[in-house]
Amino acid sequence: MSLDEFLKNPLSRWLGSGAPDSDIILSSRIRLARNLEEFPFPLSMNQQQAEEVIKRVEQALAAPEIHERFGLLALYRLDALSPLDRQVAVEKHLISPQHAAEGQGRAVAIKDDESISLMVNEEDHLRMQFLMAGLQLEKAWETANVFDDALEGRITYAFDPQRGYLTACPTNVGTGLRASVMAHLPALVMTNQAGPIFASITKLGMVVRGLFGEGSQAAGNIFQISNQITLGQSESEIITKLTGITRQIIGQERAAREILQREMHEQLEDRICRSYGILSNARIMSSEEAMRLWSDVRLGIDLEMVSGISPAVLNELLVAVRPNYLQKLSGKELNPFERDLRRAALIRGKLERQRSDG
Numbered sequence: 001m002s003l004d005e006f007l008k009n010p011l012s013r014w015l016g017s018g019a020p021d022s023d024i025i026l027s028s029r030i031r032l033a034r035n036l037e038e039f040p041f042p043l044s045m046n047q048q049q050a051e052e053v054i055k056r057v058e059q060a061l062a063a064p065e066i067h068e069r070f071g072l073l074a075l076y077r078l079d080a081l082s083p084l085d086r087q088v089a090v091e092k093h094l095i096s097p098q099h100a101a102e103g104q105g106r107a108v109a110i111k112d113d114e115s116i117s118l119m120v121n122e123e124d125h126l127r128m129q130f131l132m133a134g135l136q137l138e139k140a141w142e143t144a145n146v147f148d149d150a151l152e153g154r155i156t157y158a159f160d161p162q163r164g165y166l167t168a169c170p171t172n173v174g175t176g177l178r179a180s181v182m183a184h185l186p187a188l189v190m191t192n193q194a195g196p197i198f199a200s201i202t203k204l205g206m207v208v209r210g211l212f213g214e215g216s217q218a219a220g221n222i223f224q225i226s227n228q229i230t231l232g233q234s235e236s237e238i239i240t241k242l243t244g245i246t247r248q249i250i251g252q253e254r255a256a257r258e259i260l261q262r263e264m265h266e267q268l269e270d271r272i273c274r275s276y277g278i279l280s281n282a283r284i285m286s287s288e289e290a291m292r293l294w295s296d297v298r299l300g301i302d303l304e305m306v307s308g309i310s311p312a313v314l315n316e317l318l319v320a321v322r323p324n325y326l327q328k329l330s331g332k333e334l335n336p337f338e339r340d341l342r343r344a345a346l347i348r349g350k351l352e353r354q355r356s357d358g
Contacts, residue, residue: 007088007328012131013113015315019134023302024250026182026222026315028137030144030239033167033176034126034151035158041168042105042121050105050121057120060154061109070147073111073118078103084333087324093131095119116147123168124176126151135246137179137239145235164231174231179242183249186221186299187256197252198223201245205229220291220298220318225249257303272300280351284337285344290321313354320346 058075086100099122107120119127130144158166165176188194198208209224227238260268275296298314300306326342327334
């Protein structure tokens, strides 16, 4: 698949419905930070060294033991991509905003179903990402562990027997592992429980961020919850702890949804139906409004207050409503008002086709 095909397809195959607890946990992610032993960290590298790192990673990914086990991971150089394409890749969670900011000496490798991607020469030489739908942290880690071992057979990592894997940022030293879940928590927000719960889990060594990670806002009541500590704990301990906390949050979100249905059923149903009506009929819509309405309608689908619309269509809209994706789809630069017009038309079209197909 060409990169253009990746970028024009808003629905990543790992972001599917039907996975464990996928009504609340949209996805599970394992991210590993690794560096090549014989090179300085990316911020200290020259252009020649950056090119050599890209070359070695590309050769390693082509090795039979990786290609046969995981399939083809195509490598794309960021300096060959337009600034718009790099931002679309951010909106699809393939690269970070920091990685997209500068193209020279950087690359990304992507598996055909987007469940595995590698940023090359971001903050570290390698940031490997493994994604699965729903709450499947253990399964994502199993894949990550096997892949990491296979890659280490071809690349010598920077590793210290006492400190573990060496990384550019001290907060990643040790396992180099960041495990995270992307959670849709509208009921906890509506009942004003989200803030206290997030404060509690922060004390347990977790961090809560927005839809696109560090520095982003929690659009659509979607939050990323991840471990903050990588040193002094094993990978299995980190994943077990986050899984346990996530299960508690799932339970609290379900309880909050039950309270809303029991004590404020008419008000909740009215809010959801109004949001669905606006999404289905509006002619102008900002990305902020689209995400707010998206959250209400997704909750309505999960509570069976909205019928005829599949969660997959809503998941597709998570990317489709983003500013850069709209410009990519239109094939030209759009001003904010033009984006708002196209966003509304795109949403109407997708919902109309879903109703017709249903």
